[in-house]
Amino acid sequence: MxxxxxxxxxxxxxxxxxxxxxxxxxxxxxxxxxxxxxxxxxxxxxxxxxxxxxxxxxxxxxxxxxxxxxxxxxxxxxxxxxxxxxxxxxxxxxxxxxxxxxxxxxxxxxxPEPDGTVLIAGTGAVSAQVVGGREGRTHDGWGWLLGDDGSGFWIGREAVRVALRSFDTGEPGPLAARVLELLTGGAVGRSELVLRVHADPPVALAALAPLVLEAAVEGDPEAVDVVERAADRLLAAVDAVRPPGESTPVVLAGGIASSVVVGEPLVARLGERWPAAPLRVVxxxxxxxxxxxxxxxxxxxxxxxxxxxxxxxxxx
Amino acid sequence: MxxxxxxxxxxxxxxxxxxxxxxxxxxxxxxxxxxxxxxxxxxxxxxxxxxxxxxxxxxxxxxxxxxxxxxxxxxxxxxxxxxxxxxxxxxxxxxxxxxxxxxxxxxxxxxPEPDGTVLIAGTGAVSAQVVGGREGRTHDGWGWLLGDDGSGFWIGREAVRVALRSFDTGEPGPLAARVLELLTGGAVGRSELVLRVHADPPVALAALAPLVLEAAVEGDPEAVDVVERAADRLLAAVDAVRPPGESTPVVLAGGIASSVVVGEPLVARLGERWPAAPLRVVxxxxxxxxxxxxxxxxxxxxxxxxxxxxxxxxxx
Known part of the structure; x- marks a missing residue:
């Protein structure tokens, strides 16, 4: 065989x-x-x-x-x-x-088509044109320090920013409570949260992404906002490599892009921008x-x- | 004496x-x-x-x-x-x-007033209410990984992002050329630039800020855009701690907030938002x-x- x-x-x-x-x-x-x-x-x-x-x-x-x-x-x-x-x-x-x-x-x-566009969003995020099966123009994939906008890392970092902002305003919301629970095991102060995040490698922030997606599914407005903004960033990454009017397929891959909660708003936006394009999730x-x-x-x-x-x- | x-x-x-x-x-x-x-x-x-x-x-x-x-x-x-x-x-x-x-x-x-608002934007960025001479509510100051929006670090990172984006589109602009010159001593590829940035501590990106301010003074549209966006972020930091209608002084401190090139758009925006407030630069x-x-x-x-x-x- x-x-x-x-x-x-x-x-x-x-x-x-x-x-x-x-x-x-x-x-x-x-x-x-x-x-x-x-x-x-x-x-x-x-x-x-x-x-x-x-x-x-x-x-x-x-x-x-x-x-x-x-x-x-x-x-x-x-x-x-x-x-x-x-x-x-x-x-x-x-x-x-x-x-x-x-x-x-x-x-x-x-x-199985030879031409189109792919967006990979997992821990990091990158978009690429594919021409004759080979990678053409790409965008982002610059790593957590410089880019990966809309990725799992980016979503996790935004969740901590939401938590810190709620400390600043004195009104910690449900997303802040989830972040604190996961990162510190319970209620702490703002400076402890900052120190805790800095104690791990930065990319460990991606581990918060599932929690944000879960909270968004349950309708937490702060989590929904983070997820919507991630979808906007990922759409922008596709936009950067894909000409208007294209009708070749768009393929979404990676845990974030292929998740239902980020994928749905993303697919909706892609459908508005390129109505003739088949959309596939890996x-x-x-x-x-x-x-x-x-x-x-x-x-x-x-x-x-x-x-x-x-x-x-x-x-x- | x-x-x-x-x-x-x-x-x-x-x-x-x-x-x-x-x-x-x-x-x-x-x-x-x-x-x-x-x-x-x-x-x-x-x-x-x-x-x-x-x-x-x-x-x-x-x-x-x-x-x-x-x-x-x-x-x-x-x-x-x-x-x-x-x-x-x-x-x-x-x-x-x-x-x-x-x-x-x-x-x-x-x-010399006891009450008002201060924005410090140098390598990092933080805003604070001051009440009776003591720090009240603060916003940001979360460090480069989580915040410091509009700071010298933020401006330096945005400059590298502009350079990377120009690699992605195949049209490196003048700001990209300056960034490459400072970081690598000349023309290199996209992946070398990413590696170079990651070889230094992240906060070293703040060293690019003076270059961006200089380019903005000379009218480079990409640098002007970064500086305008920094001013927007810094305005948002003030907004987060200062109630509408306040007439107490607003004080700007730190190399970025007190620079002419970021300070000017920032002062203009602050003046629109709080027309009765005295503005002072430290x-x-x-x-x-x-x-x-x-x-x-x-x-x-x-x-x-x-x-x-x-x-x-x-x-x-």
């Missing part, structure tokens, strides 16, 4: 999938952040190995004939295919290894990598395989 | 002044950041000592009868008067030592500390001494 392997290494998780020509999944693996640029390399490569080894545990790894890996920020690191290929070989996968950007893989997980970016690998191995593979493998949510 | 000493310890500089009852200055001292909360304590206390020792070098330090020190963030540190008093004693100044917040001292440098916060010390030592000291000592710029 011929198989291909697809993998997506994000900031907080690495997911891997093995499929055959018909889009039947023969193995899945999941581990922590496996991007050797975003995290300490030895640690990241170990997570990467764990994800691959779980995915090939029920198959003969020598049957894997193409492996395609989505890894952010590797465009100017020509050594990456060798480094990652060595880890794959240690798991028994000796086939050719291709490394692609996370935007190309996420876009492929949303649509369910599993690793399936996009597997789809790209499958198309290389079996050039005639049909779009039905894309649907079966990637199952993107059709939202417009 | 009776003398008093005033000092203001900011994030990047400590300034000290010795005056007599008539507002005649008998000594000045200046050193690096001397706030033992904002910087490593041993280092900060040494800068603090250098500023004091320079200020008393031409007088008999035993003639100093009151010392008043403006130091941000010391409100919940009851040990501070003792710690700083010990340094003063090592310079021969054995009088009573009072430690006050930077907002109270900056406000006093702008006006020239030297340490003189405000000296004025407060003088009023303690000589309760009948006149407002002419405030004018001579503090020389605030009257802008409305």
């Amino acid at each position: 011929s198989l291909v392997l697809g993998l997506d290494a994000g900031g907080t998780s690495t997911r891997c999938l093995v499929t055959d020509e018909r889009g039947v999944v023969h193995g899945r693996g999941r581990a922590g952040g496996g991007n050797p640029i975003a995290r300490p390399p030895a640690e990241a490569l170990e997570q990467f190995r764990l994800a691959v080894s779980a995915a090939v545990s029920d198959v003969d790894p020598s049957q894997v004939e193409v492996a395609l890996l989505g890894v952010a920020g590797t465009g100017d690191r020509p050594e990456m295919p060798d480094v990652l290929g060595a880890v794959l070989r240690s798991c028994g996968v000796g086939c050719p290894v291709l490394v692609r950007g996370d935007a190309e893989v996420a876009f492929a997980a949303g649509t 369910v599993s970016a690793e399936a996009g990598a597997a789809w790209l690998a499958a198309r290389l191995r079996w050039p005639d593979v049909g779009e039905d395989v894309h649907r079966r493998l990637c199952q993107p949510r059709v939202v417009a | 009776s003398l008093v000493l005033g000092l203001d310890a900011g994030g990047t500089s400590t300034r000290c002044l010795v005056t007599d009852e008539r507002g005649v200055v008998h000594g000045r001292g200046r050193a690096g950041g001397g706030n033992p909360i904002a910087r490593p304590p041993a280092e900060a206390l040494e800068q603090f000592r250098l500023a004091v020792s320079a200020a008393v070098s031409d007088v008999d330090p035993s003639q100093v009868e009151v010392a008043l020190l403006g130091v941000a963030g010391t409100g919940d540190r009851p040990e501070m008067p003792d710690v700083l008093g010990a340094v003063l004693r090592s310079c021969g100044v054995g009088c009573p030592v009072l430690v006050r917040g930077d907002a109270e001292v900056a406000f006093a440098a702008g006006t 020239v030297s916060a340490e003189a405000g500390a000296a004025w407060l010390a003088a009023r303690l030592r000589w309760p009948d000291v006149g407002e002419d001494v405030h004018r001579r000592l503090c020389q605030p710029r009257v802008v409305a």
Whole structure:
């Protein structure tokens, strides 16, 4: 049996999938952040190995004939295919290894089309044009210090700002109470909250995002406001790379963009701006990598395989 | 001769002044950041000592009868008067030592009135109500990770964002060229710029602020836009603590708020919002500390001494 392997290494998780020509999944693996640029390399490569080894545990790894890996920020690191290929070989996968950007893989997980726009918003946020399957103009993805507007980090930071503002006005609202509960285990003063946040790495603020999304679902107006502003920032990121009047697909990926609570206002705004564009929400970016690998191995593979493998949510 | 000493310890500089009852200055001292909360304590206390020792070098330090020190963030540190008093004693100044917040001292440098509003915008940004000479409600001052909107840090970060955006669109403007020149010594790619910024402590971004102000003076539209947005953020900080219709003075302090280029749009907006309020720009916060010390030592000291000592710029 011929198989291909697809993998997506994000900031907080690495997911891997093995499929055959018909889009039947023969193995899945999941581990922590496996991007050797975003995290300490030895640690990241170990997570990467764990994800691959779980995915090939029920198959003969020598049957894997193409492996395609989505890894952010590797465009100017020509050594990456060798480094990652060595880890794959240690798991028994000796086939050719291709490394692609996370935007190309996420876009492929949303649509089999060659051209369009992708927005990835998880811990960070970046938008990109995709032209002929390859990344074109991008916007943001500058990291938490300089950008990632509308990302999980940004949402978490805004939640703390809302809490601090309520301290300043002397009227702490429900979102402030949630933030304090999560960060400090209960009521504290303004300066303790500031110190607490500074005691952790800044990116840890992204851990507050689920709490904000949850509060927004429950109708907390402060949380709804943060979520609406995140959607505005993410729309602006798409706007920065996508010409008016475009009718190619727009693909949303990452935990924030694909969440219902941010995704809904975002989809509404995208629909107003580009009414002719199909909108797709990515369910599993690793399936996009597997789809790209499958198309290389079996050039005639049909779009039905894309649907079966990637199952993107059709939202417009 | 009776003398008093005033000092203001900011994030990047400590300034000290010795005056007599008539507002005649008998000594000045200046050193690096001397706030033992904002910087490593041993280092900060040494800068603090250098500023004091320079200020008393031409007088008999035993003639100093009151010392008043403006130091941000010391409100919940009851040990501070003792710690700083010990340094003063090592310079021969054995009088009573009072430690006050930077907002109270900056406000006093702008006006002899007891009530009003102060905005300090230098490396960071904070606004505060002043009631009976003491700090009331405050807003922001949350540090670069969470706030300091409109500060020198904020302006520097916005300049890098403008540069990155111009990389994304493929049309680097003049502000981007200045940022690249200062940070990297010349043309580089987008990812090198991001890496360069992350190699320094985040607050180092404040070092870009003078460049942005200079570019705005020369009419660079991107720099003018950053400066206008900083003024909007600073206005919002004042708005957060100051009721509509107030006619008490508004005092602007710190390198950004007191700069001509940010100050002008800010003063215009403040004048529209509170047309009856006198606006004052602080020239030297340490003189405000000296004025407060003088009023303690000589309760009948006149407002002419405030004018001579503090020389605030009257802008409305």
